[in-house]
Amino acid sequence: MSYRIALNFEDGVTRVIDCNPMETVMDAAYRQKVNLPVDCSDGVCGTCKCRCEEGAFDMGDDYLEEALSEEEAAEGLVLSCQMVPESDCVVSVPVPSSSCKLGPSVFSGEITTLEQVSPSTIVLGVTLPNPEALDFLPGQYVNIAVPGLGVTRSYSFSSAPGADEAMFLIRNVPGGAMSRYLTEVAKPCDRLEFTGPFGSFFLRERKRPVVMLAGGTGLAPLLSMLEVMAARGETETPVHLIYGVTSDSDLVETARIEALAARLHNLTWAATVADAASSHPLKGYVTHHLTDAQLNAGEIDLYLCGPPPMVEAVRGFLKDKGVTPASFHYEKFTPNAAEEAA
Template identity: 75%
Template sequence: MSYRVALNFEDGVTRVIEVKPMETVMDAAYRQKVNLPVDCSDGVCGTCKCRCEQGAFDLGDDFLEEALSEDEAQEGYVLSCQMVPSGDCIVSVPVPSSSCKLTPAEFAAEVSTLDRVSATTIRLGLTLPDPGTLDFLPGQYVNIALPDGQTRSYSFSSAPGASEASFLIRNVPGGAMSTHLTETVTLGEKMSFTGPYGSFFLRQVQRPVLMLAGGTGLAPLLSMLEVMAETGETSQPVHLVYGVTTDDDLVEVARLEALSQRLPNLTFACCVADEASVHPQKGYVTHHLSDADLRGGDLDVYLCGPPAMVEAVRNFLAEKNIVPASFHYEKFTPADISTSEAA
C-alpha cells in the first residue's frame, strides 16, 4: 500500500506524490522528480522544514532539536527528510514550486457538458482521457485556456476523482470566456487547463463548519461538500449560507438539496440581495447568520465570493468579536482571477 501526499507550495501550485510504506516524503518526492529543499538529508540542518496540515506520520527521533524544536513539532512542522507517512497527508512547502523545478501540470480535455443553467451562469464539464491523472484538493482551481492563449481561473465544483471535472462560470456580457463558451464552443471540443492551484481547500473536519458563498463562489464549496458526502468522515454540523444578487444568480439549489440527503449534518440557506426578488429570504449572507451559527468562534469558516462580500463578512465577524478557530477565504474578481488567503 502507498499513501498520497499533496505538496502545496507557497505559490499555490499543488503536486500529489505517492509515498511507499516506510519511505520518507523527501525520498518519494525526489523519486518523482519533485526537488524539495534539502541540504543534509539527516535531520540536522532544518532546510527541508515543512508543515503537515493533515494526516498521520512518524518523525522518529533521528533529528536535532536545532533542526526542529519540540514546539514546532507540536504545531505540525516536520522535516521532509524524516517524515514517514502512515496515511494520506497534506504538506505545506514554504517555497515556490519553481524553486523545486516544477511547472504546473497541463491537461487536455473534451467538453462534455455545456449548460446555461441560468441567464447569468454556465455549467462547464470537461472530461479527460484518463480522469485519474487529475489530482487536486477540494476547493482548488485551474487556469482554463482560451484560443488566444489567455487563461481564466475557475474552481472545481466537482470532487477529486469524478469522471467529469465541472465548473460554474459566471456569464459576463462581453467577457472573453463567456463569449467563447456561448458563441463558439460545442460539445466534444477540446479545451486545456493547467493546475491545480490554491491554498483554499478543505482541511480535516474536527469541529463545526460554516460555509459562506457568494454567486459562483459556491463552486469550491460544492467540491468540499461532495468529498464530505463521499467519505462520510464527519459527524460535525455543516451549515452553508449561499447569497446571490438576483434570482437568476441562484443556481445548483437542487444539488444542495441532494447533498443534504447524503450528508445528514448539512443545513443550508439561500438569500437574494435584490429587493425585487421573489425569493423568501432577502439581503446579504451576514443578515442570515445567527449567534448560534457562529458558535462563539468554535468553528471552521470557509468563505468564497467577490472581494466586497469577503470584506463584509470579515468586518461582520470583527464587530461580533468572533475569531474562528480557522478562517479560510478566497476572493474572485470579475476577470475570474482568484486569490486565496487563510487565517
Template identity: 60%
Template sequence: MHYTIALNFEDGVTRFIDCKPNETVLDAAFRNRINLPMDCSDGVCGTCKCRCEGGEYEMGDDYIEDALSEDEAARGQVLTCQMVPASDCVVAVPVPSTLCKTGIARFEARLAAVTPHQDAALEVSFETLSGATPPSFLPGQYVNIGVPGSGQTRAYSFSSAPGAARFGFLIKRVPGGLMSGYLDRAQAGESLEFTGPLGSFYLREVTRPLLMLAGGTGLAPFLSMLEVLAERGCEQPIRLIYGVTRDQDLVLVDRLEAVASRLPGFSFQTCVADPDSAHPRTGYVTGHMTADMLNDGDVDVYLCGPPPMVDAVRRHFDQQGVVPRNFHYEKFTPTQVITVDETAPA
C-alpha cells in the first residue's frame, strides 16, 4: 500500500510525496527528486535525523545508538534512511527546502464563489481546474494567493479540510485592501495562482487536551483542523475560544455548531472585545481561559490571531505560571504571516 508523506521543511515549505510498500522515507524522497540530508544511508551517521509528528512507522534495528538514541526515538526522532511508514506520516525536516533541491509547489484554481459577511469578512471558495489534483496541505496551513493584475500575493489559511476539489478561505475585509478590492469586483470562473502549502502551524497528533484560540479571521485554520478531527474522531477534549473586536465580526459560528454536533468532546465559546457589546461574553480571550482549559500545563495550545493577541496570550501564560506542553501559534498582519512552535521540556 502506498502512503503519503508530508515533508515540512525548516522554512515552512511542505512537499507531499508517495512512499511505496517497504520503502524508506529517504528513498521515497529521492525518487520524488527531493534530496533529504544524508551521508551514509546505513543508520550510522545520523545526518538524516528528522522528527515524525504524526503517523505510524517502523524503524527496525539496523542503526546504531550513536545515530539515534533510545531517548531520541521515544521523542519521535527518526532516521529517514531507516524509517518505513505504516500509514500516512508528517515528517519535520530540520533544514530549509532549498538545501534539499526542492521548493514551493504552485497550482491554479478558479474562483467559485464569494460570500460577504457584512464589512467583516469574505468567505471565498475555489475549484481545481478540470483534471487537476486537489491541493495537498496539512490542516492549519496557508498558501500565497496571487492578486490578478497586481504582481503581488496575499497569504491566507485554508478554512476547508484537505483533499477536496472545492476549497475555501475566510478573508478579512480590509477597506482599500488589495485582495478585498479585487474580490469585490471578481467574477466566478476567474483563474488565480497559488503557491504553497506553507507554515508550521498545523494540527499534530492529538495525545492530550487541546485549547484553540482564534482571533477574527484567525478562525480559518481551526475550521480546517476541526473538520479533520470530526472526520477522524478524537477522544481528547477540545476547547475553542473565538474572540473578535465587534459583534459583526463573529462569522461562521454555524460552522462551529455543526462541528460540535459531530465531534463529542468539542465545545466553543465566543467573546467580543467591545465593552458596549450586548454579547453575553465581552473582553479578550485571556479573560475567558479557565483553569480546567489549561489543565495544569498538560495541554496543547493552538493560537491564530493578530500580533497583539499573541503577545497578550503569552503574557497571560507567564502571569499564570503555566507552560503548555506544546504552544503552536501563528500571528498575521495584512502582508505577513509568522508561525512559531514552543515545546515544553519533556
C-alpha cells in the first residue's frame, strides 16, 4: 500500500503525493515532479528540512547531528531525504511552491447544485470529470474564477476530500461579483474553474477534545472536517461545535449538522443567533455559550473560522479567561472585501 503525503508550502499551496513503502518523502516527491529543496540527499546538509505536522514515520539514523539536531527532531522537524512515512502524513515545507517548480492545480467542472438557502447564503456544488483528482485537506480553500470578469473569490470546501460533488457555502454579498453571477446568471451545467487547494487551516491529528467555533459561512471548512471525522469513524475524542449567526434566517445546514451528529456520537453542537429579537432558543455570540468545561483548562484543539471581528473577539475572550489552547487554528474571512468568504 502507499501513503498520502500532503506537502504544504509557505505560500499556501498544497500538493498531495503518494509515497511507497520504504520510500523517502524526497524520492516520492521527485518521482511525482515536485522538486523539494535539496543539496546532498544524504542527510548531511539540512537543506531539505521540513516539519511533520501529522503522521508516523521513520528517520533512521543515517544523518548528521549538524543537519538535524535532537532538539529539532523532538519538535517535529524532519529531513525529507531521510523521512520514510509509516502512515499518511502532513508535511510543512518552508519554501514557496514556485521554488519547487510547482504551482496550484487548475480544475474545471459543471455546476450541479445551485441553491440560495437563505438571504445571506448560497449553496454551490461543482462536479468534476475526475473528482478523485481533487485532493485537499479538510478545511482548505480554492480560488473560484467569476466567469467573464477575470477575477477570483476564495471559498473553503464544505464537502470532504474525494466527494463526488465539491460543495461550498457562498456568502451572498450585495453587489459582489460572485454573488451577482450566482444569483443572476449561473445555471446548472455551466462551467466553473478554480485553482488550489490553499491554506494552513486544516484538520490535524486529534490528540485532545476538539472545540469548533463557526461564524456564518465560516461553518463550511468545519463541515468538511466533521465529514472526514465521520467517515473515519472517529468517535472517541469529544467534539463540540458552536455555530453563530446574525439573524434567524442566516441559520443554514442545521439538518446536515444533525446528520453528522447521528454518525459522530462524540459530537455535540449548539447554534446561537446574535439578534436579540430572535426566536431561537440560544441568543448572543459564540463566546456566550463556550463554557469552562468545554475549554478544559486549555487542553483542547480549537478550530475557529469566521469574520475578523468574531475571530478577534474569541481571541480576546480566551485572553481574558487566561486560557491558551494547546492547539489553536483559526481563519478569518473579510466580508467587506467582496466575497472573500471562508
